Amino acid sequence: MKILKFGGTSVATAESIQQVIAISKNSAQNEKVAVVVSALGGTTDILLKAGIKAENKDQSYLEDLNALELRHINTVKELIVDSHQEEVIDEVQSQFSQLASILEGIYLINEFSNKTKDKIASFGELLSSYIIAETMKSQGLDATRKNAQELITTDATFTNAKVNYNITEKKIADYFNASSTAITVLPGFVANTLNGETTTLGRGGSDFTASILAKALEAEELEIWTDVSGMYTANPKLVKHAKPIEHISYHEAMELSHFGAKVLFSPTIQPVLEKQIPIRIKNTFEPEAKGTFITQNTNGVAAPAKGISHVENVALITIEGSGMIGIPGFTKRILEVLSSAGINVSLVTQASSEHFLCMGIDSKDVTEAKELFEEAFAYDLAQGIVDPLIIEDGLAIIALVGDNMKSHQGISGKMFSTLGRNNVNIRAIAQGASEKNITAVIEQKDVKKALNTLHNVFFEGDTKQLNLFVVGVGNVGGKLLEQIQQQQKFLAEEQHLEVRVIAVANSKKMHFNPEGIDLDSWKDTLVNTGEVLDMDAFLNKVNELNYRNSIFVDNTANESVSLRYADYLKNSIAVVACNKIACSSDYNNYQNLKFLAKKYSAPFLFETNVGAGLPIIDTLKNLVMSGDRVTKIQAVLSGSLNFIFNNFVGDAKFEDIVDEAGKQGYTEPDPRIDLSGVDVMRKILILARESGNVLELKDIKNDSFLPASSLAADSVQDFLDTLPKESAHFNAIRDAAAVKGARLKYVAEFDNGKGKVGLQHIPSDHPFYNLDGSDNIVLFFTERYSEQPLIIKGAGAGAAVTASGLFADIIRIGNK
Known part of the structure; x- marks a missing residue:
């Protein structure tokens, strides 16, 4: 038997549901399949939002509810065109009538408990599974719908219930052993207590539902169908060159999912891991794509790292104090304070001297964590045993993951030195002895740069991306852009350098394109869409983009432009200049620029200051x-x-x-x-x-x-x-x-x-x-x-030779 799970994006529209049905039909040709579905994309968020509005006496919850009902009815009308349509619409309207009654109750008593949240949230999956199963029947498929609440039993920890596997697995086995239906559609995410109260398995619970079924039925394979072609080496929304991982181990997948790879939720893996049931992540909209195959091991695939993941909105809390040293149980006290309030600790690091303990938590929990600490350690604070809590917010965690990193020397050194060269400041580090996961805490503003920098080094065959910000596009600057355009392909193939021009500016206008300016039409673009040149705004934009291997190129003879070199170097942005004013200015300024270049690992090259392109x-x-x-x-x-x-x-x-x-x-x-x-x-x-x-x-x-x-x-x-x-x-x-x-x-x-x-x-x-x-x-x-x-x-003068000298300096930085 095979288990298929389809996420919210896969069932968001009538068209995508038809694709889900086609995939399910194809899988059921030779064996029985269980199809677990999420709510129609975005439904759960709307339902919970409506509950909050009702609690706050905001009657616009009714508008949200009506819009959601209309969406479901219209979906039914698009999917079912026979006489069965009216019956299905009646049931959908009945479900929304129940939902309206619950929301009215919330409105009247001003209370939206976790128990009620589960009841409200469950409607999304219950509705989608019903609609999809009825659509399959209307198309002549041997299909039925089984409410997963009748199979999965949990405790009463509402919104994140714990599964009673003994009862649940027996119910699942008994039902499916007695069923001969080719396709069984089940709602994900939802479950019941022994007393029949509705619970949910936490966000990502539909994946978890499918995994529970796979374990209980000892399925041949668990397929997770989503809107991307597998797990990627990094978040493809942030890393353009990220690529799907063909084969990955359970532990690697668990680490990546734990640190933010939303394609798969980490609790999903545990049930199938026990039975070593393979997981395959597939793209609903590109079913022919290979996707990602997850097994116990990767059959000797020896790439040291498999992926980079990250979690945003992280805060570091640091407890310091001489009274902590050598005191048994002190760390336990701190962690218990947070655990008792349900505050998850994502990272812990402690000095060997035991003088301080540093922990990473979600930013939303900072205020509560501080209050709890001050209450629990009031005596210790008063006696000076510990110092006041140090809180750093606006951070993120990045994690380099791979089972084989432990057998390759210098992986952590390579990771940290790569970040350091790009001025990504590391606030904390965590690494286990197995070295399957190397974790660092950085500033959130540096996430995109860090991910792209590490991905470049570990997954792109050392192809290095250079991002240029060019001021001065007259004779020399124009020739430089012409030469870059001419050589881009050669540099990519022969030198593994991807040279992108992100910004251009003349004396009047400037233009930025975060994806790279088309060098075929940069002149027209600058004239037609460029904004008024403001060198302060130019600098701010460069810093805001925060690209790796950024290079500021000055082709002017303007003193005011040269006065900004220090600002770029301080932000680890290299400077290449044919402008001679900076290096012939006051000696202290010249020396300071050289000092800043060393301090911030930002090259300051000015070969063309003397002799144009001559070395x-x-x-x-x-x-x-x-x-x-x-x-x-x-x-x-x-x-x-x-x-x-x-x-x-x-x-x-x-x-x-x-x-x-x-x-x-x-x-x-x-x-x-x-x-x-x-x-x-x-x-x-x-x-x-x-x-x-x-x-x-x-x-x-x-x-x-x-x-x-x-x-x-x-x-x-x-x-x-x-x-x-x-x-x-x-x-x-x-x-x-x-x-x-x-x-x-x-x-x-x-x-x-x-x-x-x-x-x-x-x-x-x-x-x-x-x-x-x-x-x-x-x-x-x-x-x-x-x-x-x-x-x-x-030749010591002329636009072409000067431009070639500038280009040579840019290549020097690329090859550094």
Whole structure:
């Protein structure tokens, strides 16, 4: 014999009930089946809500009751179209008449006891089982309905009754041995006491009913039919890449269900476990899907972890006190206080010193637990034996579950280090010696990040998701998004990196898409649906999303944006920037950003601050890390100035070349930053600092080639207007170099603790002489490279190469 149980979503509509009947009919072809059904989806909640309203003299309970009655009648009309329909509707109306009488009683006496709650709640399953059984009969199936209250006997613990298995199993066996009906439909959840009073088996009780039947009948298999294709490696609503678990053990299923996997309720497992009856969880709406098979063991399947589950709305209560140490029975006293009030303790951890005891309870029980503790330990508190209760709310429990974790070293270390790298703070830990379940208490706001981070590490073959928040989508930012789009598939297949752009912003608007922005249409999306840019709101949204491996990407030259780096790093959000302002700002700020990056495990990468896409800073870091010491730096660090002076020959006009440099994206939006030498000053300062020197921008000497009128210009346009007026000045500079057979290069130098930048005449035998186009070149003189410097040379300006440098930093974070 086979037992089938269908949950509330499976019987929510006439259409889904037809699917239930089809599955039941198919299963009954070769053997008898018992079909246990829940109430029509949502019915139990509505019934209990109506009872509460009646107790509170809220007459709108009648509206709820009438709507529920109409729903059941309409369901009957859709399911049964023959003459039998009227009879079934009459019975449904009769049941609702009884229900109305009970609710009226509650209204009159203002009392809604647990006993009455069971009576009210039972109507959902009684109605659905009756309707489904009558529908089967109307379709010619050999079916009957048996009220489970006549078979399952419990004590009088209303709303969560305890089963008397001796009586119950005999009743079940006797009934089914005498029955030859192919399909027996039974209401789940409901039972009776020996005196015939209605009880219920607790939420999830329909599963429990099916399990009790399976045990008593020694069924071939218990099938739990629901709206998902089995138990998942994590909650698929929170973890996009969660997948069904094909085979799992009873103990693994019990642990997962205990910690919030709502597909199966943990009490369901115990009865079938005793008889080792397999459980199969199937999807009513995808019956061909494999689902999850639950047995005693998993036939050698050796995956260390099977799933991650979680429970929200958890509070930690901590009892501390020197008087607790070495006192026998103290822990028992504490637990008995909570147990006597029916407060469930989901986690307990105690220091070996016995100085404190930490327990996890449901948040709704905090106030009562505090009052009970203060009452029971009034003397101990007055004498200072224990300290006042410490309560932390707004928490959640996450649990990594797997029978085989015990045979794999380092699972707990891997779990905790993964959470730590993503700034998920662990408030408490519980782990048994068997290591089948590793449990941690975290802040509830971190649940989604924690689940996704752990799922990525344990179940996704180490595919790492990077979530980008990009500010600045002009020349450089636009190229970056283009390069990401081009490489997404390659990175996923070859590097196991899933790169998602979650937000984009320009100087006026910002747009977020929590599922990732479509890079085919990001420009139109930003223009048409973007909201007004607010950098405070941008930061708050990034923190609110709280994604794992979040990266803030700054493609601007904006100081106000750079001032926010610390806020991102403090929230373990990596920062990648081509904006040079932060690293060339006050030395204390530069050092603080580096400190925060280490403290919060949030990379702060700025390779493109010097040399665009050239690996200049990375090379310098490697030299320093390997113990080398930089003694001198000589460099041409401005691609824009190199482009300008390489092209400022013959009859060319200086202002035309500056204009062309801007059009090709070599200069900053404000060309004064480049031509004044400030940009190069920042770059040599950054290199000096990365070499281990303490300098400020004012310590870099700047020999500017610009005339006084250009330096004094108040705006970009005023500056550009001075260039043609000062043509004689610029021509003189060009001609002076030509007379010497030299080329003009804007050179940055750092030597003996001093830095300077300025225009120089470079002779033909110098390494800088043949530096073409917008290329950069850096000469590192170190203790190891004392005679011949280490030279890095290549394209040092332009949107595409700068974007590639930013992209490389993003990939570095992904591969970390």
